[in-house]
Amino acid sequence: MPVLFRRLFRLLAGLAAATCLAAPAMAAVPVDGFKIVHIYPHDPGAFTEGLFYLHGDLYESTGIPSQSNIRRVRLSDGQVLQQQAIPPSMFGEGIVSWGSEIISLTWQDHTGFRWDLKTFARKSTFHYPGEGWALTQDGKHLIMSDGTPALRILDPATFKELRRVPVTAEGRPVANLNELEWVKGEVLANIWQTNRIARIDPVSGKVKAWIDLTGLPEASGAGNPDAVLNGIAYDREHDRLFVTGKYWPHLYEIRLVAPKATAH
Secondary structure, three states: OHHHHHHHHHHHHHHHHHHHHHOOOOOOOEEEEEEEEEEEEOOOOOOEEEEEEEOOEEEEEEOOOOOOEEEEEEOOOOOEEEEEEOOOOOOEEEEEEEOOEEEEEEOOOOEEEEEEOOOOOEEEEEEOOOOOOEEEEOOOOEEEEOOOOEEEEEOOOOOOEEEEEEOEEOOEEOOOEEEEEEEOOEEEEEEOOOOEEEEEOOOOOEEEEEEEOOOOHHHHOOOOOOOOEEEEEEEOOOOEEEEEEOOOOEEEEEEEEEEEEEOO
């Protein structure tokens, strides 16, 4: 019997090895570099959770209970032009524009808000399961991150979840998807506590490329572990991409350059 077991084991091992050899290797995800086009001031007291660009201004949401707010910010000098506080017990998270509204999330309160885009008056409150991290939109749907390796696709009118898209890189789940932005048919997502942004195919969920922002001055996070990369905004009219982080004193307009290496 022992000899028979050994022969069976060798046969199964051989089949497994042959299967591995026959399986196609998973392609490494390329890594985009960047160049700084322009540097703008940014409020160093802003715990940035959400960011988008619209009609010449930046719109930003900040976190931390009793400090959370949504704000309209002048790009040229970082001046806060308009703001509205989130209820003080809540931790503000991502925001997105939809029609005449701003839609915002909170972290662990399962509560979101609709605000008037012009006046910042609160129009309504809604609820959702799980955590709220970030929002963007593709013109038809809202797209939400919740810290898991998936994107929620939502109905903008009802906030009903329509489907989830698992996000993977080289076949492995990608967690901690944070601040989001829709850019040229892709979802860009900050990976929390890293200096990377994922460029995600919104249909397959596969990471098409990483954007490595390690070279930005604040990316080292020296002296403050909370001061991490988090904030992506895109000016579609002028094809400008902006990035910043929590407590960062600068916001950067960047231009992506050809992949510089492969991801590991």
